[in-house]
Amino acid sequence: MARIKPQALLQQSKKKKGPSRISVPTIVLYSLVVGVTVFFLFATYRHWSLRSRIQTEDRLPLEGDDSYADLKKSDIPSYAVLNTSKGSITVELYKEASPEVVDEFIDSCQKGHFKGMLFHHVIKHFVIQGGDSKTPGATEDWTSRGKHYSQLGTSLKHEAFMLGTPKAKDNTEGFELFITTAPIPDLNDKLNVFGRVIKGEDVVQEIEEVDTDEHYRPKSPIGITNVILKQKI
Template sequence: MARIKPKQLLIQSKTKKAPSRISYSTIVTWNLIVVLVVLSLYATYRHWHERSAQDIEMDLHQAELAVRPDDSKMTSRPGYAVMNTGKGPITIEIYKDASADVVNRFINLCKSNHFKGMPFRHIIKNFVIQGGDFDFDGAAQEWITKAKASGKNDLSPKHEAFMIGTAKNPNSKGFDLFITTAPIPDLNDKLVVFGRVIKGEDIVQEIEEVDTDEHYQPKTPIGIMNIILKQEP
């Protein structure tokens, strides 16, 4: 085997390829890739963080609604009722700020057709029309007579004519309705007013003109056909 001379070795070492250098464009490209990856990770983190905050806020809102069930009931509660009578329809506005117990009871009885076919039991001209379950005897007749005969007290707006109320009688299992046909100053402790007639005042007056006996009972039966609840008048 022939020996390689030192000079030839030197020449061969110079002819070997030097290590390749990384270009500037490659460095820029990788830097851009790193930046895009970082931005993508940050955007993903921010998206899930904001979504978690929204979920927490929604859960809190739902919890708040859960502890306020009466609000939803209040907004969905019917605001009007149409009382169909033998003389024609009477539209009633149900007061939102009236006694909740009385209004809820009235609405539930309407839904169960409790008033269907119920007669007007007593009619006192220029005073009140009464229908329902109340027997109108004893103490009830006494306060009606006194109220009718009483004179000249200052009137409260809620005791004007065409108001709808029920007697304050917690021991009664029924529900009686009163429609005033004149301002009644003495009923603060007797009636719970929960609405007023907004249409059909002429029907109320026509019922008021029905002939009655000495006990204020109509000689010709007249009553409530049904009561229909409505959201709008």
């Protein structure tokens, strides 16, 4: 039997040698890659799942749905800022209680009707009035009632700082504004109240204190520069 030379044995041992070990840094690197991939897939899944749920909750109702009318009502501005020569007056609009009057008021605002409107009558402890009413006797009727009201009515509409317009409309396309400065017991009989002052009561009181003539007309012009409609304040 032929003897195997030492050189041949050495070559055979090299061929039978097992694979070398994977280094620790390589294992760590692979682990990081796998971890980042899993995290990315999970984050992507959560993102699209949450987006799908929000779209479902916030979808617009179909016409004929009971919530369709409420959505339309929510589009109507809830507040109006009357910028005057004395400062700003913020009013909350009663769009649920007086929808028709609020719609008319908003339409007038969008047409720029109130830009430059003067407060043509200021009656202390009663109302300040702005607009362009040309109905004979209308102002006289209000001024004759602006004397001595001492009892507070039970209705919210009897309070001070309420925004209203006369129930008796004239033939003009104008819009008369009244802001009460004191409780008025018979206010419901005279005004369509469609809002209340929630900020700027001091401005209303400052306007109330201006000097007027014997017909309650301000001696110096004072009025509204513009009106800004807002959904939120």
